Amino acid sequence: MKKIIVLIFMLTCLNNSYAAKVYNADVVVVGAGGSGNAAAVQAAQLGAKVIVLEKQAAAGGNANFCEGIFGADSKFQRSQNLPNVSKEDLFNKIMDFNHYKGDPLLVSAFVNQSADTIEWLQSLGVKIDGVFLEADSRTYTWHRFNGLCRAMTETLIKSYPKYGIQLMLETEAKDVIMKDGKAVGVKAFNVEDGDIVINAKAVIIGTGGFVSNAEMLKKYADFKGPITAIGAKNRTGDGIRMALAAGAKPEGLGTVQYHSPSPRFAGFAGIERRKTGFGFNQPVLWVNSFGKRFVNEYEVRNFSIAGNAAVRQKNGLVIKLLDSAVIDQYEKEGLDFVGGVNPRVPFTNLLRDIEADVQAGNVVKANTIEDLAKQLNKKFGTEIDPKILQATVDQTNHAYDKNFDDLFFKPRKVLHSFRTPPYYAIATYPAALGTVGGIRVDENCQAVDNDFHPIPGLFVVGADAGGMYGDTYDIIVAGETIGFAVNSGRLAAKHAVATYVK
Amino acid sequence: MKKIILMIVSLIILAFFLTAYAEDKQAGKITGKHKEAGLSCSDCHKEKTPSARPSQKVCRDCHGDMTDTKSKVYKDIAGHEVTFNPHYTHTGSMRCTLCHKMHSTSELYCNTGCHHKFQVKVP
Ligand SMILES: Cc1cc2nc3c(=O)[nH]c(=O)nc-3n(C[C@H](O)[C@H](O)[C@H](O)COP(=O)(O)OP(=O)(O)OC[C@H]3O[C@@H](n4cnc5c(N)ncnc54)[C@H](O)[C@@H]3O)c2cc1C
Numbered sequence A: 001m002k003k004i005i006v007l008i009f010m011l012t013c014l015n016n017s018y019a020a021k022v023y024n025a026d027v028v029v030v031g032a033g034g035s036g037n038a039a040a041v042q043a044a045q046l047g048a049k050v051i052v053l054e055k056q057a058a059a060g061g062n063a064n065f066c067e068g069i070f071g072a073d074s075k076f077q078r079s080q081n082l083p084n085v086s087k088e089d090l091f092n093k094i095m096d097f098n099h100y101k102g103d104p105l106l107v108s109a110f111v112n113q114s115a116d117t118i119e120w121l122q123s124l125g126v127k128i129d130g131v132f133l134e135a136d137s138r139t140y141t142w143h144r145f146n147g148l149c150r151a152m153t154e155t156l157i158k159s160y161p162k163y164g165i166q167l168m169l170e171t172e173a174k175d176v177i178m179k180d181g182k183a184v185g186v187k188a189f190n191v192e193d194g195d196i197v198i199n200a201k202a203v204i205i206g207t208g209g210f211v212s213n214a215e216m217l218k219k220y221a222d223f224k225g226p227i228t229a230i231g232a233k234n235r236t237g238d239g240i241r242m243a244l245a246a247g248a249k250p251e252g253l254g255t256v257q258y259h260s261p262s263p264r265f266a267g268f269a270g271i272e273r274r275k276t277g278f279g280f281n282q283p284v285l286w287v288n289s290f291g292k293r294f295v296n297e298y299e300v301r302n303f304s305i306a307g308n309a310a311v312r313q314k315n316g317l318v319i320k321l322l323d324s325a326v327i328d329q330y331e332k333e334g335l336d337f338v339g340g341v342n343p344r345v346p347f348t349n350l351l352r353d354i355e356a357d358v359q360a361g362n363v364v365k366a367n368t369i370e371d372l373a374k375q376l377n378k379k380f381g382t383e384i385d386p387k388i389l390q391a392t393v394d395q396t397n398h399a400y401d402k403n404f405d406d407l408f409f410k411p412r413k414v415l416h417s418f419r420t421p422p423y424y425a426i427a428t429y430p431a432a433l434g435t436v437g438g439i440r441v442d443e444n445c446q447a448v449d450n451d452f453h454p455i456p457g458l459f460v461v462g463a464d465a466g467g468m469y470g471d472t473y474d475i476i477v478a479g480e481t482i483g484f485a486v487n488s489g490r491l492a493a494k495h496a497v498a499t500y501v502k
Numbered sequence B: 001m002k003k004i005i006l007m008i009v010s011l012i013i014l015a016f017f018l019t020a021y022a023e024d025k026q027a028g029k030i031t032g033k034h035k036e037a038g039l040s041c042s043d044c045h046k047e048k049t050p051s052a053r054p055s056q057k058v059c060r061d062c063h064g065d066m067t068d069t070k071s072k073v074y075k076d077i078a079g080h081e082v083t084f085n086p087h088y089t090h091t092g093s094m095r096c097t098l099c100h101k102m103h104s105t106s107e108l109y110c111n112t113g114c115h116h117k118f119q120v121k122v123p
Helices: A002-018 A034-045 A075-079 A087-098 A104-123 A148-158 A214-220 A238-245 A276-280 A297-301 A303-311 A324-333 A350-359 A369-380 A386-402 A480-501 B002-024 B032-036 B041-045 B057-063 B109-113
Strands: A021-024 A027-030 A050-053 A068-070 A128-132 A142-145 A166-168 A171-179 A182-190 A194-199 A202-205 A256-262 A285-287 A318-322 A363-366 A423-435 A446-448 A454-460 B072-076 B081-084
Touching: A027 A034, A027 A182, A027 A238, A027 A480, A034 A050, A034 A148, A034 A202, A034 A480, A050 A171, A068 A104, A068 A148, A068 A480, A075 A104, A075 A128, A087 A104, A104 A128, A104 A480, A142 A148, A171 A194, A171 A202, A171 A238, A182 A202, A202 A238, A202 A480, A238 A454, A256 A303, A276 A318, A276 A350, A276 A423, A285 A386, A297 A303, A303 A423, A318 A324, A318 A369, A324 A350, A324 A423, A350 A363, A350 A423, A363 A369, A369 A386, A369 A423, A454 A480, B041 B057
Parallel strands: A021 A194, A027 A050, A027 A202, A050 A166, A182 A454, A202 A454
Antiparallel strands: A068 A142, A128 A142, A171 A182, A182 A194, A256 A423, A285 A318, A318 A423, A363 A423, A446 A454, B072 B081
């Protein structure tokens, strides 16, 4: 008897779980991040009924972390009279950097729409403080949000009710529903409702790439060891997988947005984090597993380039070194490289924090170069010959004394000697802000198939799309990732509504 | 064949629910304001003997979406003042039960799910 009851119960369970809840929309957007939120609002403004699916409990994705957005020939740039920021200048700069490994139609659409996008954001209530030079190698394209990108996300999300956009959190998209070669919806899983189906006339995918997916990184990235992801959690490449399964052609899958190599112990966003990480991420002296310099350390300000240099080294291991004189200088005068638009202020208590990390076993401390090499070899598995490290240190000191680095031509203003013990060293490893390639799209951000034909109803935006970059994120044009996210979202939304909804 | 597998799976799931229920039976107490207000189990669980966590829809049916609540000044662990409304932030309208636990201590999802250290008491 009991068994029969159980059986009946099970069957009812089965029936229930099979009746997936169905929603209908004109446009379904996958991912409520930088690209998805822009796509949703733009599509709804043009009259579409929009449903947004977000896997996380909280919306925003990486657009909760960024600060400023790209613009070419914007009102801000004009009123600030900034040089080299015409559409022509920036189109050429981007195409030069990617040497036509990027798609000129897509880049052109992006550059041409970017100033309008800034005004569009303003019309929604997003505030911009002005254009800043984010580091001295960059271009004046970084339009900094008042309240950073988080404020932009907040403004977009809060406009959802006004536009009738339905945001479904804790809802993981699983598959694009294809019918007769067209994308007609998405299958998803909601934490409370289980399996759901969203039928739609167009699908816009913006799930932020795959930097948290170790397997995909191993498959596509040039560096095959572990890569620490900085930023939002759970960027597992879902959108790219879904689009590939729907027949889309891949493009730029290996383009990792490397960051300056980072210590593994610290994580990045921890508020209570000690100053050690920043203190070492400076253009002082970086050596590889063999005790040799391998980069103009001032590339630290161009993180994707510093990252490229690092991942070429054995195990991606980079030892960053400070001597006591430079620590003292940083404490008194501030760091060489600050980042963002933060002012250069005395970096007090750096030594205290470094010493705390010596105690915690994160930092190596030594009084002689020989002991330094010995300790590093023992602790981090480097193979540093003390004589080679000594020669590297000699070259550094020589460059400082002559005020000229004849090895990598590091700028004079950041030359330092390395003579004052105790010496401190930290091991750093490859890290990335994200991946910035995935699916081949046309200039409307519509996915194309392996025959280069657009797939009806399927759009891929933001970090899931390929075509903006070559093999390296073009850091010299600041604000380009969130810029591409927002602009690609708008491009896709406009085309999706015009072609499949109206 | 497929059906048999499904049956086995559902059996396992069922067994899981039954044990979970047995363990939580005592934990399933109504506390605080809900007790004062005289709520019963079925007000949230919509079933005579609660066997699964209810949907947040039940919270919203009584409380609304809370989007009309006001921002307040809170402090983080470092003493910095931050002004926000826990029910209306940049993250969208989050599931009520991420923060409000009905049978255990509530927590601020901003702290547990992210890196924040806001000092906020969650009822
Ligand atoms: C620390 C940091 C600082 C940055 N600073 C800048 C800056 O100053 N300027 C700049 O230009 N760029 C910056 N960026 C990069 C920028 O934030 C990103 O490029 C941008 O947010 C990418 O937008 P996106 O929509 O492609 O992805 P995201 O914003 O990451 O959004 C993707 C969303 O999709 C969701 N998702 C994933 N899978 C699924 C699924 N299966 N179903 C449903 N949802 C799913 C994710 O949870 C996420 O919310 C920064 C990034 C970081 C990490």
